[in-house]
Amino acid sequence: MLKAPLAEKTSYVRIWILMLILLLSVVAYADRSILSISGSAIKQEFGLSPIQLGLILSAFSWAYVIGQIPGGLFLDRFGTKRVYGITLALWSLATIAMGFVGEFAQGLTGALALMFALRFLLGLIEAPSFPANARVTIMWFPKAERGRASSLFSSSQYFAVAIFSPLSGWLVSRFGWEWPFFVLGGIGVMTVFIWMWFMKEPRQHPGVSPAELRHIVDGGALVEIDSHAARTAPSRLSKATVKKLLNNRMLWCAYIGQYCIIALSYFFITWFPIYLVQSRGMNILDAGFATIAPALFGFLGGISGGYISDRLITQGWSISWARKTPYIVGMLMASTLVIAAVVSSNVWIIAIMSFAFFGKGVAAGAGTWAVISDTAPKEAVGLAGAIFNGIGNIAGILTPLLFGVIVALTGSYGIGLLFVAAHCIVAALLFLFVMGPIHRVGDAQDDAAAPRYADDKPQVTGHA
Numbered sequence: 001m002l003k004a005p006l007a008e009k010t011s012y013v014r015i016w017i018l019m020l021i022l023l024l025s026v027v028a029y030a031d032r033s034i035l036s037i038s039g040s041a042i043k044q045e046f047g048l049s050p051i052q053l054g055l056i057l058s059a060f061s062w063a064y065v066i067g068q069i070p071g072g073l074f075l076d077r078f079g080t081k082r083v084y085g086i087t088l089a090l091w092s093l094a095t096i097a098m099g100f101v102g103e104f105a106q107g108l109t110g111a112l113a114l115m116f117a118l119r120f121l122l123g124l125i126e127a128p129s130f131p132a133n134a135r136v137t138i139m140w141f142p143k144a145e146r147g148r149a150s151s152l153f154s155s156s157q158y159f160a161v162a163i164f165s166p167l168s169g170w171l172v173s174r175f176g177w178e179w180p181f182f183v184l185g186g187i188g189v190m191t192v193f194i195w196m197w198f199m200k201e202p203r204q205h206p207g208v209s210p211a212e213l214r215h216i217v218d219g220g221a222l223v224e225i226d227s228h229a230a231r232t233a234p235s236r237l238s239k240a241t242v243k244k245l246l247n248n249r250m251l252w253c254a255y256i257g258q259y260c261i262i263a264l265s266y267f268f269i270t271w272f273p274i275y276l277v278q279s280r281g282m283n284i285l286d287a288g289f290a291t292i293a294p295a296l297f298g299f300l301g302g303i304s305g306g307y308i309s310d311r312l313i314t315q316g317w318s319i320s321w322a323r324k325t326p327y328i329v330g331m332l333m334a335s336t337l338v339i340a341a342v343v344s345s346n347v348w349i350i351a352i353m354s355f356a357f358f359g360k361g362v363a364a365g366a367g368t369w370a371v372i373s374d375t376a377p378k379e380a381v382g383l384a385g386a387i388f389n390g391i392g393n394i395a396g397i398l399t400p401l402l403f404g405v406i407v408a409l410t411g412s413y414g415i416g417l418l419f420v421a422a423h424c425i426v427a428a429l430l431f432l433f434v435m436g437p438i439h440r441v442g443d444a445q446d447d448a449a450a451p452r453y454a455d456d457k458p459q460v461t462g463h464a
Helices: 013-046 050-066 068-078 080-098 107-126 129-140 143-154 156-175 179-198 210-218 228-232 239-247 249-278 284-290 292-314 319-342 346-367 369-375 378-392 394-410 413-434 444-453
Strands: none
Touching (some): 013 080, 013 107, 013 249, 068 080, 080 107, 080 129, 129 369, 129 378, 143 292, 143 346, 156 292, 239 378, 284 292
């Protein structure tokens, strides 16, 4: 009697790869956000003004923006594994060095210069991190799973805040402002070894089954994007491609949408804990714990946005409205954070911020990195992600600095909240009325299909 053939086993290595880039993203966001927890103690020790503190808080993003395009080109040339591993090690050492400022700085000017320099260095080294995440997503995930995958690593900021803000608050209150930098930098160094051991291309990973590989390839993943042959082949990047990246209305709406998302992110990881201490009367430890609820709701919103967006695609929605609808609704929800300016209860402050950051998470999960994954030219994935993230992270420069200027000039955090909320309205209107249909730039099939949605109505269709 013949035995029935055994069913082919399916592996899920791509899920573990996603968990790995989530871990690295959490470390990256924790390193850039812990200054907001230590900020009040640093301000008090060195006698910094709100504008000086805002300048230090913005230093990371000055370099992060400058480093985006070189970082994207490095990724395309040397590969995700090598570039991510080296930069993770270096930025972790820069984080540790921040804790030694008090030992080497001479006076207010010296402390200000050294802290700005170290945060600038951190931003420059971290620049390739999120374009690298996008490359891993495009390499490992089919199109119908990219929304959920992108939403998870995009939600790393909430994990970072929820986990490390209370830890950092406790470390500051117990040991001093330097210790969050020592602890988180040390965690980053250990993470390097996990990344270098586990990360591989889909075709080269020993844990990937034939069934999973077929699922990845058949779903449209660019599995060869990080191969040696792809990285060393003559560049197909042309002036025409760069021009498309810079002259495309759809892409510019995505760039500005990312800017508005990051403006909210940087308010949350820089001035929000300081606002709770200086305007709402919380101590540093309580402020650290108070950030947990908005962070968790932001994470849940991010996962929900990615799931809803992917689900709408499988239900037959056009990719344009499957990505744009959650983004628009989410940003309108996020605009409600301005209500915090007129309520007196700290409990209500946290509730309002939790609702707003749930909406922000929905928008980020559906309409930022997932859109770039769907639209980037195949020959310029790294560069497209770098331009997108570079323009978006200009908000990381301007938001902490302008918020500090607003507080210094007006003495009002309420006006600062209005400034942040305005970003949400602008972004929602751009996606609704200006962006037009979403399609891959330079793809003849998608470009030919785009005019079918010239009116950009939210029709149900099988086009993806």
